[in-house]
Amino acid sequence: MRIIKIELPLKSEEIKMFTIRDKLLISGVLYTARDQAHLRLNQLIKEGKPLPFNLADSALFYCGPAPTPPGKVCGAIGPTTSARMDKYTPLLLENGLKVMIGKGERSKEVTNAIRKHRAIYLICVGGISALLSQTVVSCETFCWKELGAEAIYRMEVKDFPGYVAII
Amino acid sequence: MPSLRIIPEKQVYETIIDAIGKIYCQSTPETITLINNALAIEEDDVAKDMLNAMLKNEELAAKEKLPICQDTGIVVVFADIGNQIKIENGPLYAIVSKAVNDAWRKYYLRDSITFEPIRCFSNHIQNPENSQQSVILHLSELPGNKLELHISLKGGGAENCSLLKMFNPTTSLREIEDFIVDTVVSSGGKPCPPVLVGVGIGGNFERCAILAKRALMVPISPSEKKPEYKKMEERLLTQINQKGKGIQGFGGKTTALKVSILSEPCHIASLPVAINIDCHAHRCISITI
Ligand code: SF4
Numbered sequence: 001m002r003i004i005k006i007e008l009p010l011k012s013e014e015i016k017m018f019t020i021r022d023k024l025l026i027s028g029v030l031y032t033a034r035d036q037a038h039l040r041l042n043q044l045i046k047e048g049k050p051l052p053f054n055l056a057d058s059a060l061f062y063c064g065p066a067p068t069p070p071g072k073v074c075g076a077i078g079p080t081t082s083a084r085m086d087k088y089t090p091l092l093l094e095n096g097l098k099v100m101i102g103k104g105e106r107s108k109e110v111t112n113a114i115r116k117h118r119a120i121y122l123i124c125v126g127g128i129s130a131l132l133s134q135t136v137v138s139c140e141t142f143c144w145k146e147l148g149a150e151a152i153y154r155m156e157v158k159d160f161p162g163y164v165a166i167i
Numbered sequence: 168m169p170s171l172r173i174i175p176e177k178q179v180y181e182t183i184i185d186a187i188g189k190i191y192c193q194s195t196p197e198t199i200t201l202i203n204n205a206l207a208i209e210e211d212d213v214a215k216d217m218l219n220a221m222l223k224n225e226e227l228a229a230k231e232k233l234p235i236c237q238d239t240g241i242v243v244v245f246a247d248i249g250n251q252i253k254i255e256n257g258p259l260y261a262i263v264s265k266a267v268n269d270a271w272r273k274y275y276l277r278d279s280i281t282f283e284p285i286r287c288f289s290n291h292i293q294n295p296e297n298s299q300q301s302v303i304l305h306l307s308e309l310p311g312n313k314l315e316l317h318i319s320l321k322g323g324g325a326e327n328c329s330l331l332k333m334f335n336p337t338t339s340l341r342e343i344e345d346f347i348v349d350t351v352v353s354s355g356g357k358p359c360p361p362v363l364v365g366v367g368i369g370g371n372f373e374r375c376a377i378l379a380k381r382a383l384m385v386p387i388s389p390s391e392k393k394p395e396y397k398k399m400e401e402r403l404l405t406q407i408n409q410k411g412k413g414i415q416g417f418g419g420k421t422t423a424l425k426v427s428i429l430s431e432p433c434h435i436a437s438l439p440v441a442i443n444i445d446c447h448a449h450r451c452i453s454i455t456i
Binding site: 023063083 | 221
């Protein structure tokens with residue numbers, strides 16, 4: 001198992017250097033997005049409307065954080081099941097999405113789309129929230145606050161661990 | 168006629184808050200032992216790395232009182248109520264529900280409940296200021312003057328991998344075991360393996376699902392179990408782990424830490440089988456008041 005430190009955003013040329021099962025220690029900005037955020041992002045793209053953040057070269061973390069306790073940078077964080085986002089992922093990849101972090105397998109269609117667009121899917125261990133929250137430098141609600149845990153959060157991380165699953 | 172033992176509302180309320188306070192930041196001691204055992208036999212470097220992360224997380228979470236997983240899920244409570252007690256005020260659901268909501272604020276747990284399951288039916292989604300937790304409460308009556316509470320925080324990812332099937336009564340044991348093994352293995356990394364597998368066999372449609380959940384949550388002594396079922400549990404565990412899905416579905420020797428079966432009589436026309444999966448973040452506690 002190779003351990004490689006990386007900085008976001010990632011370019012396709014960098015992604016080429018990794019192999020399956022590499023452990024990446026990720027630093028940079030992640031946007032969280034779960035089911036409802038995916039639905040909305042897809043609708044906006046289909047209607048030709050602007051997205052709340054620049055999808056090109058961005059990294060999505062399938063995560064709904066817990067509330068931040070006083071004195072902490074963020075609440076508990078961790079991946080949710082990626083397969084629920086499969087239906088919405090190819091369109092996001094077509095629009096420039098490069099990095100996805102979640103847990104579990106992806107559909108054939110998503111796997112193909114990831115390869116076609118030279119993107120990368122990383123899995124991160126579920127159920128290790130205390131450990132993961134230590135890698136968070138800052139975390140704030142970015143948009144769609146009314147969705148609660150399903151809002152989009154902007155999360156800056158340092159050495160956040162992910163394993164290369166699809167490339 | 169023995170007099171009824173009155174259990175004060177406050178005692179039930181505080182017991183539940185304390186119980187949630189214990190489990191949100193730690194898997195059951197048995198689960199932690201089983202993860203340690205899995206690590207001891209693991210050879211795959213990524214699987215070892217992940218198991219180590221789980222154990223480190225358990226330590227850190229317990230020490231810092233942080234949730235072991237951000238998904239503290241939906242609260243499931245089995246309340247086994249002695250027939251010689253009366254819970255003051257009540258109803259029990261209201262006490263449990265208030266305790267759960269207050270525990271959620273106290274420990275900064277995530278609101279994961281949508282009150283409208285079909286989301287397009289309601290614009291009201293979640294208002295973090297006043298959102299409510301919902302509680303699944305299973306009541307049953309026992310002889311005696313005790314109140315037994317079995318409490319679990321059950322995440323959505325593992326719950327989604329559960330399955331129920333109404334088999335024909337002549338279905339072979341082999342077919343039933345294959346169904347259970349396939350259900351766990353085909354879940355892959357989705358339920359955050361290593362998992363615990365609860366199996367309910369018999370009863371009827373809803374009862375076998377409840378048995379599967381109870382099998383995950385309520386410890387029973389090995390002597391209470393028929394040897395046939397004990398052997399079946401061992402066989403299933405071996406078969407699941409032989410398939411090699413492994414830690415987080417990323418390979419390794421252990422996919423499941425434990426299989427627990429509960430069975431009950433059923434109709435001669437039926438053979439209901441339900442599988443309920445829980446992740447390594449297995450947050451359960453049993454308390455007797
Ligand atoms: S399956 Fe369990 S460990 Fe994984 S995210 Fe859900 S609650 Fe957490």
